Amino acid sequence: MIAVQVHHYLDRAKDFFEGMKFLKDDLAYSSALLGIHCAISYCDALRIGLGSTKVSSDDHGSAADDLKKRLSDRRFENLRGVEHFRSLLSKKSRVAYQPDAVRKHDCELILKDTERFVVWAEETGKRLKIEGWLR
Amino acid sequence: MIETQVQQELGRAKNAIQEYLIRKLVVPKVFLDADWNGTQVDVLAIDRAGVGDVHAVRMVPPQGRFIEDGAVVLIARQVLEAVKELKSLPSQYRHVAVLSGDPDNHRFCPSDPILQESFAEDGVGRVGVLYVDLTLEPPVEVKLKPERFRSSKEIVELADRYVAEHTANWEVRE
Numbered sequence: 159m160i161a162v163q164v165h166h167y168l169d170r171a172k173d174f175f176e177g178m179k180f181l182k183d184d185l186a187y188s189s190a191l192l193g194i195h196c197a198i199s200y201c202d203a204l205r206i207g208l209g210s211t212k213v214s215s216d217d218h219g220s221a222a223d224d225l226k227k228r229l230s231d232r233r234f235e236n237l238r239g240v241e242h243f244r245s246l247l248s249k250k251s252r253v254a255y256q257p258d259a260v261r262k263h264d265c266e267l268i269l270k271d272t273e274r275f276v277v278w279a280e281e282t283g284k285r286l287k288i289e290g291w292l293r
Numbered sequence: 294m295i296e297t298q299v300q301q302e303l304g305r306a307k308n309a310i311q312e313y314l315i316r317k318l319v320v321p322k323v324f325l326d327a328d329w330n331g332t333q334v335d336v337l338a339i340d341r342a343g344v345g346d347v348h349a350v351r352m353v354p355p356q357g358r359f360i361e362d363g364a365v366v367l368i369a370r371q372v373l374e375a376v377k378e379l380k381s382l383p384s385q386y387r388h389v390a391v392l393s394g395d396p397d398n399h400r401f402c403p404s405d406p407i408l409q410e411s412f413a414e415d416g417v418g419r420v421g422v423l424y425v426d427l428t429l430e431p432p433v434e435v436k437l438k439p440e441r442f443r444s445s446k447e448i449v450e451l452a453d454r455y456v457a458e459h460t461a462n463w464e465v466r467e
Contacts, residue, residue: 175319238467273465276320280342281467292344292449 161290163206167213168291171199175276178269186265190253193272197246200279201225207288208232218247232286239278242271303354306392306425306432307336310350311463313423313433314338318348322461330383330451335390342465343456346441347384347448350423351375355392369404376410376420383448386421386439393426403437411437418442 174196181189201221202213208228213221226240249268253260283291311323318340327337329349336350353371372389379387391401403411403422411420421439425432 172319179316273320274467277342277465277467280320280344284344 160206164203164288164290167199167203167206171196171203171276174199175272178272182269186262187253187260190260190265190268191250193268194246194250194253197243197272197275197279200276201243203291204228204279204283204288207283207291208286218250219244222247229282234282234286236278236282239275239282242275242278246271246275299354302392302427303335303352305427306352306390309425309427309432310336310352310390310423311338313431314348314350315463319345320465321345321348321463322456323463324455324459325462327455327459329455332378332382334382337384337455339452339456343452343461346386346444347452348386348388349379349382349384350388350390351379352390352392352425368401369407372403372422373407373410376407376422379420380410380413383445383451385418385441385444385448387418387442388421388423388439390423390425390433391436393424393428401436408437413442415443 174192178189178192178196181192198218198221201218205213205221205225205228208225210224210228222240222244225243226237229237229240246268249260249264252258253265253268307325311325314321314323314336315338318338320342321338321340322343324337324339325335327334329337334349335352336348338348338350340346340348353368353375368391372391375389379389393401401424407422411422413419417440419437419440421435422437424434424436426434
């Protein structure tokens with residue numbers, strides 16, 4: 159059952175990632191927002207795989223805390239991805255709602271941070287042998 | 294074309310295929326001219342930062358116009374041979390890339406023997422065919438959509454070893 163849920167969130171993350179790439183040249187804000195949602199789905203996949211039973215929450219900050227705690231419980235030392243994740247989350251509202259201008263350059267940085275987070279998440283999922291991570 | 298020009302065209306085509314795979318996959322690690330389990334692979338991409346499916350691309354070099362002077366027959370035969378060889382390659386996705394030899398000629402299409410030969414014997418998997426024309430944007434066109442071959446412990450172990458022992462030509466670093 160866990161493997162099915164992990165697959166679900168990974169598929170969703172991949173979908174967002176492809177959308178991010180598809181839109182990046184023409185629709186910077188949409189692309190950036192999809193990147194952030196991709197990271198959220200990867201975080202959900204990792205948390206479910208590490209034993210979390212509830213990931214549907216708008217409080218993504220607590221998701222980062224929960225992920226960090228679960229990784230620490232497994233004595234997983236590379237926590238850089240959690241900080242990438244926090245950084246991405248901190249930009250979500252600004253990209254989506256706030257009136258102050260987010261420059262195109264900021265959106266490009268979000269895309270780069272998303273890619274780095276995805277690399278970290280993929281390697282983390284594999285190293286921790288999360289059920290359903292590899293196909 | 295002189296030898297240097299041919300090599301340059303092949304190199305540019307490898308770059309174009311790499312770009313295509315980067316767009317298609319999720320942060321893949323891409324290797325050029327890979328020795329994959331003893332077989333030369335022109336472009337090798339391992340999806341999901343090196344932990345996912347393996348995509349292997351074998352290129353068929355330009356042969357001039359496809360239709361004239363019997364070249365269409367030559368290309369078709371070479372593509373067919375490449376498809377047959379790839380069927381035993383350990384990777385989840387396998388592609389043959391046909392390089393255009395003439396900017397005015399976009400007429401290559403996989404023939405019936407290629408279409409039939411492209412399937413795995415048990416039906417799980419199909420070798421894809423890409424067409425590369427460096428004068429077009431984007432330069433890579435899918436002529437035959439690949440289908441995933443069975444995965445195996447052998448493929449996973451090969452990929453793990455390859456990623457550990459080789460530096461990727463393109464990757465996103467954490």
